[in-house]
Amino acid sequence: EAGVVQSPRYKIIEKKQPVAFWCNPISGHNTLYWYRQNLGQGPELLIRYENEEAVDDSQLPKDRFSAERLKGVDSTLKIQPAELGDSAVYLCASSPGTAEQFFGPGTRLTVL
Template structure:
């Protein structure tokens, strides 16, 4: 069974530029998460989807971040414009139960 797929794996951009990350969850997983992980810290939830609905986006900086999950499968996370402090690893995870999340390899973003 294929795991969670994310692309790109690495992205380097200049500040004020837009950037987008893509995630394909494990087939059949209704719940999808986007996390941000800063160096030396644990993942912090940005947004959680149940199918197409964003059920928890309280930690998403809505002035510059947006996300969508069309048709309840793939998801895209966008940042526009990017700031220096956005440099981090952006992780996507999916699950079919509350106690088990499967993570993708992440996208490592560097904002110069």
């Protein structure tokens, strides 16, 4: 069974530029999560989707971050404009509706 797929794996951008991350969850997993992991810290939830509906986006900085999950499968997380403090690893996870969450390899973002 294929795991969670994320791309790109690495991204380096100048501050104030836009950036987008893509996630393909495990087949059949209706719940999708985006987490941010700062260096030396545990992941923190940004947004959770149940199918195509965002059911928890309370931690998403909505002034610059946006996300979508069209058709309830793939998801895209966007930052516009990026700030220096956005440098982190952005992790996507999916779940089959149970408590278990399965993470992708993440996208390491560096904002210069």
